[in-house]
Amino acid sequence: MSVAVFYLPNGWLTPFDKNLxxxxxxxxxxxxxxxxxxxARRMKQESAFGQFLDPVADKLIVAASLLVLLNLDRVQVWxxxxxxxxxxxxxxxxxxxxLLGAGKSVAVHMVGKLKTTAQLVAIPFLLLNDTLFGWLNCAQVGTWLIWxxxxxxxxxxxxxxxxALPQLIDQPK
Known part of the structure; x- marks a missing residue:
């Protein structure tokens, strides 16, 4: 949905309103x-489908936002x-x-959670692309955070x- 805002007809929202x-x-x-x-974790209501879908949702929201930010020249191609x-x-x-039966070797780790958190914190600054509180340059903060x-x-x-490397090396040919 946040992506669609930037593709509304001109005049519906000001550039600032689109960003906000x-x-x-x-x-x-x-x-x-x-x-x-x-x-879900707290109430012990986790499901295999939820465990699959949650990271997919994270990836979709980040990838879609990055593509829009790329189109708006707010993030570098690299x-x-x-x-x-x-x-x-x-x-x-x-x-x-x-497929190899070694899925636990690449289970979610803290470094992956940090990565996702950093992405989810950086992107709003890049989307807003304005000055907050009269002094906080969101574009600059967002750029540093996305780096x-x-x-x-x-x-x-x-x-x-x-x-994963040990399991990949030990595979029969």
Whole structure:
């Protein structure tokens, strides 16, 4: 939904209103996604489908937002490639490891959670792209945060690949 805001007909919303609306929608989606997972764990209502769908939702909201931010020239191509490329690579690795019966070797780890958190914190600043409180330059803060998120994204990719490597090497030919 936050993506669609930027493609409304001209004149429906001012550029600032588009930025603000997209930011609010993104933040609400991220917070409700987190709250849903938290409550499911807390109330012992987790399901295999929920455990599958939650990271997919995270990846979709991040990838769609990055593509819009790329189109708006608010994020560099290399940032989008690193983040989206990592998500595809690690999703494929997890699928492969599950087929090998070694899915637990690439189970979610704290570095992956940090990566997702960094992405979900950076993107609203980039969507808002304005000054808050008269002094906080959201574009600059968002750029620094997305660079940190890119570093964490690469770190998590290497972490998961390193964890999977022994099982991949030991595969019969």
């Amino acid at each position: 609306t997209a930011t609010i929608i993104f933040v609400l989606a991220a917070v409700t996604d987190w709250l849903d997972g938290f409550l 940032v989008a490639l690193i983040i989206i490329g990592r998500e595809i690579t690690i999703s494929a690795l997890r699928e492969w490891m599950a 940190i998120a890119s570093f964490l994204t690469l770190w998590s990719m290497f972490y998961y690949m390193k964890k």
